[in-house]
Amino acid sequence: MAQYGGWTGKILRVDLSTGAITSEDTSKYKDYLGGTGLGYKVLWDEVPPGTKAWDPANRIIFGVGPLTGSGAPCSGRVSVTTLWPAHKDELPGSGHMGGHWGPELKYAGWDSIIVQGKAATPVWIKIVDDKVTIEDAARLWGNGIYRATEEICTNMGSSAHVASIGQAGENLCRLSCVICDRSHSAGGAGSVMGSKNLKAIGVLGTGSLKIAADKKVWADYNKHYLSMMGANNQMVVPRTKQPWAEYNNSGSRWTADKGIFWGAATPPVETGYCTDVEHPLPVDCPSPLNKMGLRTHKGYGDFGVPGAMHTVKMNGCHACPIRCHIATDIPALEEYGVSRYNQNTCIGNSIATGLMSTNAANPDSSITNAYMSNALCDDFGFWSDYSLYSADYKWAYTHVMTALEVAALGLPAGYAGKTPFQNRLPAAELTILSGNATATKPYTAGTPFAKADAGDPSALQVLVPLISSNGLYPVLNGLKTPVFAQAVAMGPAWLAKQWPEIGYFNDHGKSASSAKMNHAKHHGVESFGQIGVLNGMLWNRDSQNHTHQNIVGCGLPTALINTIMKELFTTGKSIFNDPTGSDITFVSAETGYHSVTPGMAAMTAAAAVYLELYNSLTVCNYTLPVWVSPLKSLTYRGDASLDAQTYSLVTGDTIDQKGLETVGLRILTLFRALTARYMDYVIKKTDASKKVNMRTDHDQVNDWHFEKVGDAVTGPLTGPGTGPGTDNVSTGNTDAYPATDVAFTGTTQLMTRADIDLGRDLLYAQFGWDKATGMPTAATLTKLGLDYVKAAIPTLIP
Amino acid sequence: MKEIFTAVARELKKDASTDEVTALIRKHFTRRQFLVGSSALGLGVATFSILGCGASGAGGASETPRQVFVANALGMVVAEPTLCVGCRRCEAACVAYNQGFVQPSISNVKVNRNLLFGVLGVTKGFQRGDGDYGNFRVVQDTCRQCPHPVPCQLACPHGAIEVIAPVNARVVNIDKCVGCGICVAACPWAMTSLNGPVNAKGTKSNKCTLCNGNPECVQACPAGALKYMAWSDKTKDIPARQVVPASIQLAVADSCAKCH
Numbered sequence A: 001m002a003q004y005g006g007w008t009g010k011i012l013r014v015d016l017s018t019g020a021i022t023s024e025d026t027s028k029y030k031d032y033l034g035g036t037g038l039g040y041k042v043l044w045d046e047v048p049p050g051t052k053a054w055d056p057a058n059r060i061i062f063g064v065g066p067l068t069g070s071g072a073p074c075s076g077r078v079s080v081t082t083l084w085p086a087h088k089d090e091l092p093g094s095g096h097m098g099g100h101w102g103p104e105l106k107y108a109g110w111d112s113i114i115v116q117g118k119a120a121t122p123v124w125i126k127i128v129d130d131k132v133t134i135e136d137a138a139r140l141w142g143n144g145i146y147r148a149t150e151e152i153c154t155n156m157g158s159s160a161h162v163a164s165i166g167q168a169g170e171n172l173c174r175l176s177c178v179i180c181d182r183s184h185s186a187g188g189a190g191s192v193m194g195s196k197n198l199k200a201i202g203v204l205g206t207g208s209l210k211i212a213a214d215k216k217v218w219a220d221y222n223k224h225y226l227s228m229m230g231a232n233n234q235m236v237v238p239r240t241k242q243p244w245a246e247y248n249n250s251g252s253r254w255t256a257d258k259g260i261f262w263g264a265a266t267p268p269v270e271t272g273y274c275t276d277v278e279h280p281l282p283v284d285c286p287s288p289l290n291k292m293g294l295r296t297h298k299g300y301g302d303f304g305v306p307g308a309m310h311t312v313k314m315n316g317c318h319a320c321p322i323r324c325h326i327a328t329d330i331p332a333l334e335e336y337g338v339s340r341y342n343q344n345t346c347i348g349n350s351i352a353t354g355l356m357s358t359n360a361a362n363p364d365s366s367i368t369n370a371y372m373s374n375a376l377c378d379d380f381g382f383w384s385d386y387s388l389y390s391a392d393y394k395w396a397y398t399h400v401m402t403a404l405e406v407a408a409l410g411l412p413a414g415y416a417g418k419t420p421f422q423n424r425l426p427a428a429e430l431t432i433l434s435g436n437a438t439a440t441k442p443y444t445a446g447t448p449f450a451k452a453d454a455g456d457p458s459a460l461q462v463l464v465p466l467i468s469s470n471g472l473y474p475v476l477n478g479l480k481t482p483v484f485a486q487a488v489a490m491g492p493a494w495l496a497k498q499w500p501e502i503g504y505f506n507d508h509g510k511s512a513s514s515a516k517m518n519h520a521k522h523h524g525v526e527s528f529g530q531i532g533v534l535n536g537m538l539w540n541r542d543s544q545n546h547t548h549q550n551i552v553g554c555g556l557p558t559a560l561i562n563t564i565m566k567e568l569f570t571t572g573k574s575i576f577n578d579p580t581g582s583d584i585t586f587v588s589a590e591t592g593y594h595s596v597t598p599g600m601a602a603m604t605a606a607a608a609v610y611l612e613l614y615n616s617l618t619v620c621n622y623t624l625p626v627w628v629s630p631l632k633s634l635t636y637r638g639d640a641s642l643d644a645q646t647y648s649l650v651t652g653d654t655i656d657q658k659g660l661e662t663v664g665l666r667i668l669t670l671f672r673a674l675t676a677r678y679m680d681y682v683i684k685k686t687d688a689s690k691k692v693n694m695r696t697d698h699d700q701v702n703d704w705h706f707e708k709v710g711d712a713v714t715g716p717l718t719g720p721g722t723g724p725g726t727d728n729v730s731t732g733n734t735d736a737y738p739a740t741d742v743a744f745t746g747t748t749q750l751m752t753r754a755d756i757d758l759g760r761d762l763l764y765a766q767f768g769w770d771k772a773t774g775m776p777t778a779a780t781l782t783k784l785g786l787d788y789v790k791a792a793i794p795t796l797i798p
Numbered sequence B: 001m002k003e004i005f006t007a008v009a010r011e012l013k014k015d016a017s018t019d020e021v022t023a024l025i026r027k028h029f030t031r032r033q034f035l036v037g038s039s040a041l042g043l044g045v046a047t048f049s050i051l052g053c054g055a056s057g058a059g060g061a062s063e064t065p066r067q068v069f070v071a072n073a074l075g076m077v078v079a080e081p082t083l084c085v086g087c088r089r090c091e092a093a094c095v096a097y098n099q100g101f102v103q104p105s106i107s108n109v110k111v112n113r114n115l116l117f118g119v120l121g122v123t124k125g126f127q128r129g130d131g132d133y134g135n136f137r138v139v140q141d142t143c144r145q146c147p148h149p150v151p152c153q154l155a156c157p158h159g160a161i162e163v164i165a166p167v168n169a170r171v172v173n174i175d176k177c178v179g180c181g182i183c184v185a186a187c188p189w190a191m192t193s194l195n196g197p198v199n200a201k202g203t204k205s206n207k208c209t210l211c212n213g214n215p216e217c218v219q220a221c222p223a224g225a226l227k228y229m230a231w232s233d234k235t236k237d238i239p240a241r242q243v244v245p246a247s248i249q250l251a252v253a254d255s256c257a258k259c260h
C-alpha cells in the first residue's frame, strides 16, 4: 500500500483470548476502502453463521478509511462493525462515531483495528504509534466513561484519545455504545466490547499520513470544497431572511444571524451573518469560510432562546468545519451534583428525556432535562436506538391496553385496562418506581416515576443507573429492578420477542417511529417518501441515512431540488440512473402523493450506496453529500463528483464518480450477502427446507405506513383491526394509527403496498439484484469482483 | 560582514527599543547587502550575525555565521480560545498545505494537546477545568515569534533557526538543522517539534514560519479563532508551558555574554 496516500498500510489485530497482537497488510481490504466495507469483509471471512454477538469468535472492527485523518472536510469518523446485539437475530450492523479518535488511530499508523476473543479479566488496549499493549482494566471496570477516559489519559498523556464503554456496555445492555472524546458515540456496539472484557482503547499517534496530491492543489481543493458546503445536514440557505441570501427556510440549521449568540461563551459570541463565499461581509471576518463554524447554532436551533443562552460554543469532529455538537453550560445541573458542562447533538441530547416530562413552569426545563440525560448517558454509555426504545418505554408506561388489543394479541384478559408496565413488572419493582405495588397514580413523591412526571431531572439519576445496571446489582442504596432494567436495556427488538404488544405498537403506531422489524425510522418516509421507506429496509438497524434527508431538508424550493436530482440521476452522471427521465419529486403537502418512479429508485440506490461509501472512506453522512450548494452562481448545484475527487487526491488512486459508486455498490452488495447468509442460517434453524428470501423476509415495511393492514405478502397480522384488506385509518384504534397520524405529514395520504412493491422492483434493478429474492445476481457479483460470495452461498444466488 | 558587525555592536551599546533595533539592522543589512555578504539562498534577512559562535558545546560549534541579535517579527498568529471550536483544521492545514502530508504532532499551531483537558492537562477534577472534558475552553498554542533573545534560536547549537523576510519569522533552516531537539526543550511554550526521533537521519525541527505573512492556519480556521496581526511581545504575558532545562539556559547565557 506504500504507493498510496491516505492509507497507512497496516491493520492491527488484537486477540484478547491469546493476547496476540499482530499487524496485517491493508491491501487485502483496499477494494472495500475501510470502515464498514472492511468490517463486512472481516465478518464475511472470519465469523461463520451461528456466531452470536457476545461469542469470543465475534469480531469488533474499529474501521477507519483512506480519508480518515486526511484533513478533508468531515473526515473524523469511525465505523464500528460487528454482529449487532440490538438486532433480534444479531445480524451484522455498525455504529459510527466522530470525534478525534479515528484520525489519531491513523496517525498512530493503523488503518483499522480488528478485535477478537475474550480477555480473562477486564483489559484496555493501549496504542502508542506502533507500540500496542494489553493493559489491566481492573481499576476501570465498573466506572463510567468519563473516569475511564481520565485514568487512561493520566497514563497516556492529555493528547491521547480514548474510546470506552461505560457500565451499560460492561453489563451487556444491548442498548449500549462506545464513546470517544466525551460525546461521540458508536451506538449499539458497547456490549460487544463488554462481552470481550474490553473496557477501552486509548490511542496516541505522532506519525504522518501522506496526501498524494500536490500540496497547493490539495489546499486549493479544500477551499473549493468548503465553498460548496452549507450548514449541518448540508442545509444551504439561512433560516431567517437575510440581505445577502436569495432564499431562506424556517427549517434550516443555518441559524446564524444578528442577535443570535453563543450566550454562555465568555464573553458571549454573536454568530452574526455567516454568508456564503459569494457574499462576503468583510466586517466580521477575512472570508466567509472563516465563519462556517458559526453557521450552525444547534443550541438555538434545538432549544430556542434558552439553548442559545446556555451554549458555550459549537463543537464537533476532527477536520469538520460544520460543528454540530452543542457545548453547553447549565449551572443548574450542579445543584444535582452533575457537571454543568455537557455536549452532544440531536438524539444524543435526548437519549433519556423520553422517559420524563418537562416542567412547563421552567423555560429551561427542556434543555436541563436534555443535558442531565446527556451527562448520565454519555458516562454510563447507554444508547438511544435513535429514540425507538424511549417511544416504546413511553407507550408501555402510559398506554392503557384495550380489551380488543389484549384479545387480538393473545394476552391474558386481565391485561386490559392497565399499561404494559403495570401488567409486566413485579409488584416490588413497581413499588420502587412509583411508591405502590400497582403503579397506580398518584405516585409517591420522590419516586422515579413521580419525579419523571413532574419534570424533575433527578428522575434520570435513578432511572439511567437502574437501566444501565441491567438489573445485575443494586444502585443508589439498594434499588434493584431487574425486570424493568432488562426490559429497557435489551432494546425494542428483543423486548418485542417477550412482550408482543411492543412489536404491535412498533408495527402499527406511527408515533413509535419504527421503520420495520422493530428498528427505528431514521430517516424514512418523512424524508422523500418512498425513497426514505425503501432505504429504511436495507439495514439491520435504523438506516441512519442522511443522503436523501440532507437533500429534502436543504432549504431550497422543492421544485429546484427535484430539478437538481433529475439532473443527477436521469442524465447518466451516476451509475444509478433512469434514462427515461422520470420525475424525482418527493411526496409533500405541496406535491401530494404520487407513485414511485424509476428516477426515484435511482436516487434511492445512490442514497444507500453513498451511505456505505461515507462509512467506509470514512467521512460524515450527517453532513455530506454536497449534491446542492449555497452558491447562486452555480444555481445552487453542488458537485456529486467531489467524493471521487477527494479520494483521488488523497490516495493517488485516481477514480471517477462512477468508479467510486461501483466500489460503494460492492460494499453494499457484500453487506447484502452477509446479511442473507446469517439470516438464512436463522431460518434454516427452524425449518431446514427453507431458505431466506431477502425481499420478503428482510425488506419489510411496518404496517402504519400503508392504507391497508396486512396483505398477501405480509400475511395475516395480529392485533385489532388487522387482517388482509383492513383499512388502516378506519380501524378505530386511535392509539396505533389515528386518522390524523398518517405517513406523510401535510397530506392525508398513506402509501399503497403495490407502490412500495414496485419500488422494490425498481430499486433492485438499480443494484443489479434479483427481483424475486432481492439477492445480487451472479452477473452482478462477477461485475463487482464478488465471485467468492457466490462460491460460498451458491443456493442463495439466483 | 565584520565592519557591519562592529558598527551595529557599537551603536547598540544602549537600551534600544525593538523598533530601533529593526531600523538599525535594516540600516546595516539591506536585503541586497546581506545576499551579497552571506550567499543566503534567496532569503532576505534582518539579523545580526556572528561567526563561529556556537551557543552550546553540546552539538559542536558551527563554523558558518549564525544569527544572534534579530529584528522583531512583523506579524504573529494570535489565537482566541473563546472562538475555537476544536476542529483542528488549522493543524491539518499547517502541515499539509506546507509540506504535503498530515501530521498534527508537528503542526506549528497546537490544539490537540489542549483539546480534551486544557493547557494544564488531565487532572482529577477535570470537569471544572479547561478543554472538552471540562468547560470547553480550548487554547490554541501559537509561536510567540519571540523578540531577542529568542530562546529557540539562541539555544540551537547549529544556528539553524534564522530570521527570514518578509515578516521576520523565526524559521528552521532545514539544511542546518540536525534534528537534535534542543530547540524543542528550549522553547518555554514547547512550540517546536521534531518530525522523527532525536538525531535520526532526516529528523528536522518544525516551527512556525508565518507562511510568509499569510498563515495557512488562519485561512483554514472556520471560526475566525486565529488572526494574523502585527507583532507584539506576548512573551511576558503568557505563562511558560515547560521548564527549560538549566543546561540550555546556561548555554543561551553563554551566547548572550558574547555581546553583553
Ligand code: SF4
Pocket (backbone or CB within 6 Å): B142, B143, B144, B145, B146, B150, B151, B152, B153, B170, B186, B187, B188, B189, B190, B191, B192, B207, B208
Ligand atoms: S518557537 Fe518558542 S522560543 Fe521560538 S520563537 Fe516561537 S515561541 Fe519563541
Ligand code: SF4
Pocket (backbone or CB within 6 Å): A293, B083, B084, B085, B086, B087, B088, B089, B090, B091, B111, B140, B220, B221, B222, B223, B224, B225, B226
Ligand atoms: S481551525 Fe480554528 S477552530 Fe479549528 S482548532 Fe484551529 S483555531 Fe480552533
